[in-house]
Structures are given as C-alpha cells and as structure tokens.
Amino acid sequence: GxxxxxxxxxxxxxxxxSAVIKCTYSDSASNYFPWYKQELGKGPQLIIDIRSNVxxxxxxxxxxxxxxxxxxxxxxxxxxxxxxSAVYFCAASIxxxxxxxxxxxxxxxxxx
Amino acid sequence: xxxxxxxxxxxxxxxxxxxxxxCAQDMNHEYMSWYRQDPxxxxxxxxxxxxxxxTDQGExxxxxxxxxxxxxxxxxxxxxxxxxxxxxxxxxxxxxxxHSTDTQYFGPGTRLTVL
Numbered sequence: 001g002x003x004x005x006x007x008x009x010x011x012x013x014x015x016x017x018s019a020v021i022k023c024t025y026s027d028s029a030s031n032y033f034p035w036y037k038q039e040l041g042k043g044p045q046l047i048i049d050i051r052s053n054v055x056x057x058x059x060x061x062x063x064x065x066x067x068x069x070x071x072x073x074x075x076x077x078x079x080x081x082x083x084x085s086a087v088y089f090c091a092a093s094i095x096x097x098x099x100x101x102x103x104x105x106x107x108x109x110x111x112x
Numbered sequence: 113x114x115x116x117x118x119x120x121x122x123x124x125x126x127x128x129x130x131x132x133x134x135c136a137q138d139m140n141h142e143y144m145s146w147y148r149q150d151p152x153x154x155x156x157x158x159x160x161x162x163x164x165x166x167t168d169q170g171e172x173x174x175x176x177x178x179x180x181x182x183x184x185x186x187x188x189x190x191x192x193x194x195x196x197x198x199x200x201x202x203x204x205x206x207x208x209x210x211h212s213t214d215t216q217y218f219g220p221g222t223r224l225t226v227l
Contacts, residue, residue, distance in 0.1 A: 001171070009152070032214045043116075043202050043218030044155070089154060095214055098143035098162045098206065099170060102154040 002027040006103025019077045021106045023090035030092040033073045038087045080110045116219035124225045125193040133188040133222050135203030143206045144186040148199040193226045
C-alpha cells in the first residue's frame with residue numbers, strides 16, 4: 001500500500017518568514033496530493049491540492065510543488081502570520097478512489 | 113448545508129462496552145470514510161464506502177464495523193471497546209468520479225476514551 005512520510009514534525013518560524021514542509025510517497029500510481037490544515041479541536045480542512053499532471057500550484061501565500069520522478073511534494077507558505085499556526089498534513093491518493101494515505105503531520109508555530 | 117456532522121463529540125467507555133459513532137453529510141457525497149487520529153501518527157483509515165451498500169476495509173479495520181444503508185449516513189460501530197481504541201475519530205466525505213473532484217470534507221471529530 002501507499003506510504004507517506006512527512007518532515008519536519010515541528011517547525012517554528014518568525015512572522016513574515018517562509019515555511020516549507022516536505023512529503024514523499026511510495027506508490028507511483030498515486031496522482032492526487034492534497035494538503036490539509038488542522039486547527040486545535042477541529043477536523044482537517046483542505047488548503048491546497050495538486051494533481052500529477054501539474055508541477056506547481058499557487059494560491060496567494062500558499063504553493064505546492066510536485067516532483068513525480070522523485071515521488072516528492074512540498075508545501076510552501078510565504079509571509080507567515082500567527083494565524084498560520086496549526087498542524088499541517090500532506091496526503092496521497094489515487095484520484096476518485098475515495099480514500100487517502102496521510103503523513104504524520106507538521107506542527108507549525110509562527111512567532112509574532 | 114451543515115456539511116459533515118458527527119455525534120457524540122466526546123465519549124467515555126469501559127473496556128468491553130459497545131457503541132456507535134454517528135456520521136452524516138448533507139452534500140450528496142457518494143464517498144465516505146472513517147479515520148482515527150492518534151498523537152504523532154496522522155490519520156489512519158479505518159473503513160470507507162464508495163456508495164450506499166458498498167464498504168471496504170482501510171489500514172486499521174480490526175475491532176470496527178461499518179454499514180452504509182443511505183447516501184447520507186455512515187455509522188462506525190465499536191463491537192467491544194479496548195483501551196487501544198482511545199483516539200479521536202474523524203468522518204470524511206467527498207464527491208464521486210462523476211463530479212471530478214477528490215476534496216475530502218471532514219467532520220469535527222469524536223474524542224473517545226476507553227478505560
């Protein structure tokens with residue numbers, strides 16, 4: 001089955017700095033890679049996703065890159081703000097399969 | 113739309129007791145899933161369903177049963193609770209292939225403690 005590894009497990013940055021979270025996956029059949037943000041006491045919420053036919057996708061301060069050859073994808077957050085502090089999860093799945101394999105999460109802390 | 117709702121929010125059980133975690137969605141999604149979240153281990157898939165009457169096992173199915181009699185509801189049953197099932201449980205739903213989107217929408221979670 002699919003295996004997703006996520007690094008780092010914790011990340012602390014100063015407000016205004018950039019944050020990068022990296023994930024690798026094992027199943028070459030995976031073609032959909034979402035990123036979720038989970039705030040304390042809540043369920044994960046999708047913040048951005050990318051499909052295997054795209055190398056990069058950007059939405060305001062958030063971007064995701066995908067390297068299919070290396071089976072590696074990353075989340076980039078620029079100009080971080082205290083409200084970006086949360087746990088971030090990457091995931092990998094086969095499109096329309098109805099299930100995902102998640103990384104173990106990264107706790108991001110943005111210091112004012 | 114209420115989205116994905118889960119009840120109860122909190123539950124304490126004794127070892128050996130049984131209970132059902134409820135999950136409902138009002139977005140007419142065909143796909144629904146149950147995950148458990150343990151500290152430092154991300155979300156692990158317990159069971160999932162691609163439509164009414166169809167269910168399949170995920171990564172950690174032992175000790176749990178599911179059924180999907182309607183599109184809206186996907187209950188998770190703990191047959192005989194064990195301390196190892198202490199966790200936060202999340203239900204998620206998503207569109208099917210005909211809507212060409214994979215976005216999963218998660219409920220607020222049920223925090224279960226088994227003594």
